[in-house]
Amino acid sequence: MVRDELSVLSAFLTVAEERSFTRAAKRLGVSTSALSHAIKGLEEHFGVPLLARTTRSVAPTDAGAQLITRLRPALGDIQGALDQISGLRDRPAGRVRLVVSPIAATTVLAPKLGQFARDYPDVVLDVTTDESRVDLVAGGFDAGIHFGEFIERDMITFRVSKDPRPAIVGSPSYFESHPKPATPRDLPNHRCINFRHGSDGVYRWEFDKGKQSLTVAVNGPLIVDDVEIMVRAAVDGVGLAFMSEERAAPHLASGELVRVLDDWCPPFPGFFLYYPRQRQLPAALAALVETLRL
């Protein structure tokens, strides 16, 4: 790389302003001979003297004066640009592009957005909800939030929710007319309340017990896309429902709902915020990580 260094040009300006190598050296924190060598090197590179000097006086030549006239504003602009970049470290700014699982958007992100916006007024969160696995870099995203199990192992991850545990529940009145299922394989004989995510198909219920894994496409009299409606229908005895233990807890405590197939419902990795590894973390994203992480 050809070497026309910002620092040498800046040094030249300083010497010209001070009209002294000695004063300029003090100001720049280097020796006078370092400056002498640097200016000489610059002059030799261009084949034109930039400073006329004796031991008693230093002044720009015509060429030096021309250079100063053009350099000063340009170096000021560069310094301003660099200062602006330095300032970003201390006051996070700019855009963070997130791709977030819809459920995570509502359960993890939404509750904390207000605080984040107040804490970091210069950060713009650009949130895209998407259930599918997204290639972050190709999609132009800085980070994502999804269930841990969907995140590639080479990503940097931060837990942003507890590991949720599913619950299969029904009302006591439902079980008066239907025997409780002993295994997930009994479910096709039951009336189950399906849940639809956006434009995707209905949610298949997944079960694990020890080394066994079962996925069951349930059916029943009702398909909804709202968790509240689903919970209400289950309480009313419409059928069995699949929801988070946390969501079901108050109804289980009150006896409105009864849980079944407990042993087929272990916890699973919750939501994690993730971004590609070995990346200098933008200050804005670091701030988001700090806000969301458990």
Add this chain to the structure above:
Amino acid sequence: MVRDELSVLSAFLTVAEERSFTRAAKRLGVSTSALSHAIKGLEEHFGVPLLARTTRSVAPTDAGAQLITRLRPALGDIQGALDQISGLRDRPAGRVRLVVSPIAATTVLAPKLGQFARDYPDVVLDVTTDESRVDLVAGGFDAGIHFGEFIERDMITFRVSKDPRPAIVGSPSYFESHPKPATPRDLPNHRCINFRHGSDGVYRWEFDKGKQSLTVAVNGPLIVDDVEIMVRAAVDGVGLAFMSEERAAPHLASGELVRVLDDWCPPFPGFFLYYPRQRQLPAALAALVETLRL
């Protein structure tokens, strides 16, 4: 010196423009790992990533885009300034401040000014005539032209005239009524044509023979400040005259004038162009040297 190098910033711009370390490395003539290290160093210095990259794609971050927006014009300005300076080497421009002995101005410089002005249209010659010894740097001069004997020995000198030789001449008719002088000491007994330089006093005639030096304040019936008038008066027998051998040559050849005290009139150092030593020679001054030197 803190290192925000022009070359690293320029490299950053190139990578951002090419959207590829590999293509940028080819363009800049360095290895991809040199660029990788350089950009990493820049990002670490600022604590802010400037480029987002995978092995398949490179794009500026928000911070990087901000930096690019401000850097590009500024670096363009600097490059323009540096190109302008480089251009000076090939097409001399600017002002050359000369201090010149009046006689040298008319005999050495004037005859060549026209050609020089045509050859170097961007050069401005700022000529000050001054007979005294002038401190070049203190007086703000780039160079001077004077007799060699008046130039300090530490100056860089270039001969711009031959060494002139003086001649003492008189007409045959003058010598019919006056015996020819055998030594300069005889001159007070002669009628001599004095010559006045500007506001200075009359010129003292100087002689050297071997190790002897004599200075004679001559006197006579005529004091002039014009060489032509002086020559005419000598031919007319008004008295003895002191002039350059070159000026007297045609009259000596024709017999109108006769030379005396030959052996007391050795050549003396002619005019030299000089400037302070160890100075990067401005291109304009180098051009002047080439034009004037013998």
Add this chain to the structure above:
DNA sequence: CACCATTTGTGAATAATACTCACAAACCCT
């Protein structure tokens, strides 16, 4: 005119950095 104090300039040595080398890691296509 000589001396002195201070500044700039220089060559050699040293300290620091830029760059290359020899890989590893990452990524996406087949």
Add this chain to the structure above:
DNA sequence: AGGGTTTGTGAGTATTATTCACAAATGGTG
């Protein structure tokens, strides 16, 4: 899953920036 290509990394080397130890230059002073 493998391959081809790109980016990233640590160590070693090449190159340069800077210091050191002076020398040279300058102008003021006595």
